[in-house]
Amino acid sequence: MHAHFPILTFAIWLPIAFGIIVLVVGSDKTPGVVRWIALIGSVASFIVTLPLISGFDANLSALQFVELVPWIKSFNIRYHLGVDGLSIWFIILTAFIAIIVVIAGWEVITDNVAQYMAAFLILSGLMVGVFSAADGMLFYVFFEATLIPIYLIIGVWGGPNRVYAAFKLFLYTLAGSLVMLVALIYLYTHSNSFELSTWQALPLSMTSQVLLFIAFFLAFAVKVPMWPVHTWLPDAHVEAPTGGSVVLAAIMLKLGAYGFLRLLLPTVPDASHVLAPVMIALSLIAVIYIGLVALVQADMKKLVAYSSIVHMGLVTLGLFLFSQLSIEGAIMQMISHGLVSSAMFLCIGILYDRMHSRQIADYGGIVNTMPKFSAFAVLFSMANCGLPGTSGFVGEFMVILSAVKFNFWIGCLSAITLILSAAYTLWMVKRVYLGTITNDSIMRLGDLSRREFWMLMVLTLLVLYIGVFPKPFTDVMHESVVNLLSHAAQSKLPARPW
Numbered sequence: 145m146h147a148h149f150p151i152l153t154f155a156i157w158l159p160i161a162f163g164i165i166v167l168v169v170g171s172d173k174t175p176g177v178v179r180w181i182a183l184i185g186s187v188a189s190f191i192v193t194l195p196l197i198s199g200f201d202a203n204l205s206a207l208q209f210v211e212l213v214p215w216i217k218s219f220n221i222r223y224h225l226g227v228d229g230l231s232i233w234f235i236i237l238t239a240f241i242a243i244i245v246v247i248a249g250w251e252v253i254t255d256n257v258a259q260y261m262a263a264f265l266i267l268s269g270l271m272v273g274v275f276s277a278a279d280g281m282l283f284y285v286f287f288e289a290t291l292i293p294i295y296l297i298i299g300v301w302g303g304p305n306r307v308y309a310a311f312k313l314f315l316y317t318l319a320g321s322l323v324m325l326v327a328l329i330y331l332y333t334h335s336n337s338f339e340l341s342t343w344q345a346l347p348l349s350m351t352s353q354v355l356l357f358i359a360f361f362l363a364f365a366v367k368v369p370m371w372p373v374h375t376w377l378p379d380a381h382v383e384a385p386t387g388g389s390v391v392l393a394a395i396m397l398k399l400g401a402y403g404f405l406r407l408l409l410p411t412v413p414d415a416s417h418v419l420a421p422v423m424i425a426l427s428l429i430a431v432i433y434i435g436l437v438a439l440v441q442a443d444m445k446k447l448v449a450y451s452s453i454v455h456m457g458l459v460t461l462g463l464f465l466f467s468q469l470s471i472e473g474a475i476m477q478m479i480s481h482g483l484v485s486s487a488m489f490l491c492i493g494i495l496y497d498r499m500h501s502r503q504i505a506d507y508g509g510i511v512n513t514m515p516k517f518s519a520f521a522v523l524f525s526m527a528n529c530g531l532p533g534t535s536g537f538v539g540e541f542m543v544i545l546s547a548v549k550f551n552f553w554i555g556c557l558s559a560i561t562l563i564l565s566a567a568y569t570l571w572m573v574k575r576v577y578l579g580t581i582t583n584d585s586i587m588r589l590g591d592l593s594r595r596e597f598w599m600l601m602v603l604t605l606l607v608l609y610i611g612v613f614p615k616p617f618t619d620v621m622h623e624s625v626v627n628l629l630s631h632a633a634q635s636k637l638p639a640r641p642w
Contacts, residue, residue, distance in 0.1 A: 170258025229624030367400025386493030430457030435564030473542025
């Protein structure tokens with residue numbers, strides 16, 4: 145099937161097409177029709193991606209399901225798509241999260257329903273485009289285009305300070321991306337191509353590599369986000385609607401880390417090794433300092449937002465330890481974080497819909513009136529702490545183990561995340577879910593609806609499955625990680641004349 149059927153094109157453009165259909169035919173007079181069209185579109189888009197798993201050859205490191213069509217011939221820009229072990233799970237995760245977001249907003253969003261659903265469907269297709277692109281300009285176009293729907297999602301359906309948060313997100317990410325565009329143009333002028341594979345083979349001086357590294361770093365570090373360019377994320381999460389927080393945490397943060405994997409490491413390997421200590425230091429600051437910041441948060445969303453920065457700090461740490469275990473651990477951490485953080489933001493959204501508050505002090509004893517919900521919420525909190533048997537443990541263990549092998553003290557510092565994660569997460573669990581009921585509003589709360597129950601149940605099964613049996617996931621990415629490391633180990637410095 146994959147030899148002739150353009151699976152990746154359908155995975156990108158099918159949700160975008162359904163988003164346009166929703167915009168054209170939908171209105172607030174027919175919200176039910178809009179929701180069902182959006183659900184059908186998201187499910188169809190997810191089904192389209194499933195042949196990527198069944199037809200993927202885990203023994204190959206090269207791109208598979210390749211599609212190649214000339215796009216802008218005068219600049220040698222091509223519509224070049226492909227998938228390998230580094231990207232396949234992110235494409236599947238993106239399509240899956242789109243379904244969750246549509247279901248999560250089913251009853252909650254009542255104004256501009258068509259525009260809301262359309263924004264998420266279009267955003268889903270654009271993010272799949274980022275993970276599928278094998279041409280630098282195509283990557284950049286998709287990478288930048290994702291800003292438009294997420295800006296609208298936060299700016300239109302967000303909280304009281306939504307405009308400020310949306311502008312901050314837009315300006316931070318756009319500023320970094322413009323510097324990356326200069327880097328892409330530089331690589332094009334030296335290769336006459338936008339093919340990522342061509343750039344990976346291009347000999348570059350150390351000065352050029354360092355400057356390119358800085359340019360790519362500015363674009364991708366903001367997206368991750370790494371300390372100290374992380375300040376837009378808590379604001380964006382707090383103001384975003386639940387669906388916006390889910391997509392931000394599950395997928396959009398991964399675009400930056402994926403950029404490190406796909407562009408930075410193989411294109412500027414010498415600079416990556418030289419500047420790896422800086423990246424490791426920044427990652428450890430995120431793990432420890434941001435973990436301490438999370439401890440003092442009074443807003444549940446802000447706490448989980450800072451927790452996301454901590455977990456993504458482990459991801460960037462793993463990427464720059466340059467071992468198979470660390471990079472596979474970083475990818476597993478991204479997959480797990482996509483599921484666990486999504487679930488935690490959904491749980492906070494469920495409480496907010498009932499109580500209209502995210503302040504931890506306004507809650508207490510939720511388990512007494514919402515036992516089913518509390519069971520799910522505590523499970524996801526344990527996964528956020530890295531409890532063995534959950535997906536949260538797998539990636540953290542692999543990265544920390546590889547850090548210990550790299551340097552004992554770096555391993556010890558990275559392991560502090562286990563203590564801090566347990567501290568701020570369990571503090572929230574104790575104050576919100578356990579104990580006695582603190583006010584009359586909690587007495588009147590109803591437990592999960594059928595829609596909410598099955599939404600959380602599916603995420604629970606995935607979190608537990610990955611935690612118990614991660615091998616199918618690591619097997620798929622193994623050859624691609626080995627290939628990436630071989631590129632990263634080869635010096636690209638021009639040969640010096642005798």
